[in-house]
Amino acid sequence: MKKLFTNLTFWVLTAIATGALLGHFYPDAGQRMRPLGTGFIDIVKLFINPIIFLTISLGISGMGDLKKVGKVGGKALLYFEVVTTFALIIGVAVAYLIRPGDGVVTTSLTGDATATGDVSKFAQEAEKGFSWWEFFKNNLTIQVLLFSIAFGIFLSKYNAKQRILDVLNYLSKYVFKALHFVMLFAPIGAFGGMAFTIGKYGIKTLLPLGKLMLTVYTTMGLFIFIVLYFILRYYKISLMKYLNYIREELLIVLGTSSSEAGLPSLMEKLERMGCSKPIVGLVVPAGYSFNLDGTTIYLSMATIFLAQVYGVELSLAQMFTIIGILMVTSKGAAGVTGSGFVVLASTLTAIKVIPLEGLALLLGVDRFMSEARAITNFIGNGVATIWIANNENDFDRAKMNYAFGHLEETEDILTDNLRFVTKEEIDKKTS
Structure with missing residues (x-):
């Protein structure tokens, strides 16, 4: 029983259930409760860019062959494009097969739907069109990623780098x-996010x-x-064991509807399970902007x-136009709640x-579908990194087997003295 009450997964699940009940019965x-969810996400966001900078800088500076940096980056972008295009085609095919829009009467929905928000702001954003310059200018994660790569390359060539590396x-x-300590408050963030979602939109909005x-x-x-099962299966890695390994992060993403909430922990767990530091640092942040399978x-x-x-019958040419537009614009949708609306508005404006x-x-x-998008994006980026x-032959299977077999040691579990098993301790045990 004590083991259960000191498990973060238990508390996050309890918080999600409690938040849903509060939102349903006391909207x-x-x-x-919204500030609890947004506040937790805002605090976790503070860790994302420092972790990206430290992970990439330390990883690249210790990498012997700098050509590998470009090779990994190019391979990652190619992987992102292939997998997201496959996801795009699946989405179109299933929508045509099941036809979820048939029979939906717009006049019966308009009153309730428009009450939840105004689409004019999305239309205004869509009229501006998609701009790669605006995408890079407004995406701090990509800016930090590029700067970290440049700084890591500088360090690898700098003779007196040891003092900087020590710092x-x-x-x-x-x-x-500090991140481990903040994650102890994940149940509060999950509670606030779920209570707000159910309280504001309600289960009844799902029925139509x-x-x-x-x-x-x-x-x-x-x-x-x-799809992701067979991608991991290619290297004889169990998808279910991987999902079990990151279950706490998945629950946090579910509760907060944001993949940002679990991003720093995901990077650490991927490194603990055998992915090299440079690859984790390059692939995860880049995937956050370019590998949005769920979106x-x-x-x-x-x-x-x-x-x-x-009742719009799209021609084959229009279908290819939609696929072509989304192949580009979907890459500019950040993995946070509501961001897909601007991209969707841009697509509708274009066709x-x-x-x-x-x-x-x-x-x-x-808001309810954003949970599915965020979780799919989150899982997809982890699978891409693995x-x-x-x-690249930069994966330590001994660490993976240890991580999968010793979840209690590799998870960020609650203990009486707030002590966590460090990566260095796991390295010693798997060496």
Whole structure:
């Protein structure tokens, strides 16, 4: 029993269930819990860029062959494009097969849907068009990633680098200790996020668009348990064991509807399970912006759904246009709640055959589907990192077997003295 009450997974699950109950039975009180969820995410965000900088700088500076940096980066971008395009085609195919938009009456939904928000701001953003310059300018994670790569290359060539490396290693140790402490408050963040979502939007908003919800969740489930399963299976790695290994992070992402909430912990766990530091540092941050499998599936299905709702028969040329547009614009959708709406609005504006007002139909259920998007994105980035690490022969299977077999030691579990098993201790045990 003591073991159960000191397990973070138990507390996050309890918090999600409690938040859902509060939001359902006391909606006003549930909505007031929003600062708990957003506050937790904001605190975790503070760790993302320092961890990216430290991981990449230390990793590249210790890498003997700098050509490998470019090779890994190029391989990662190619992997992202292939897998997200595959996800896009799956989303379109399933939407055409199940046709979730057939029979949806817009007049019966308009009053409730538009009450949840205004689509004009998305239309204004869409009119500006997609700009890679704006994407890089407004994406601090990508900026930090590029700077860290440059700094790591500088360190690798700098003769008197040891003093700098000592400082970075010292900072890295305490940044992760601070992150471990913050993650103890994950149940509070999950409680606030879930209470707000259920309190504001309510279960009743799901009923009119239940077929779309079910289709999206089913498609993402198939993508995870078929496509990602076979990607890991190629290197004889169990998807289920991997999901069990990152279960705490998955629950946190579920509760907060944001993949950002679990990103720093994911980077640490991937390194603990055998992925090399440079590959984790390069692939995970880049994947956060370019490997959004869940967002890609949702955008493709939402576009076809709205076409079906309004009775728009898309020609083959228009379908290829939609796929082509989403292949580009989906890369600019950050993995946070609600970001996909601007990309979806941009897509509808570009093809000019589906009414932009249709976005109002999705506003009420978007928050619920954001959990599926965030979890799929999160799992997909971890799988990408593991695959590329194996492909580069930079994966330690002994560490993976140890991590999968000793979850209690590698998880960030609650203890009486707040002590966590460090990566160095795991390295010694698996050496």
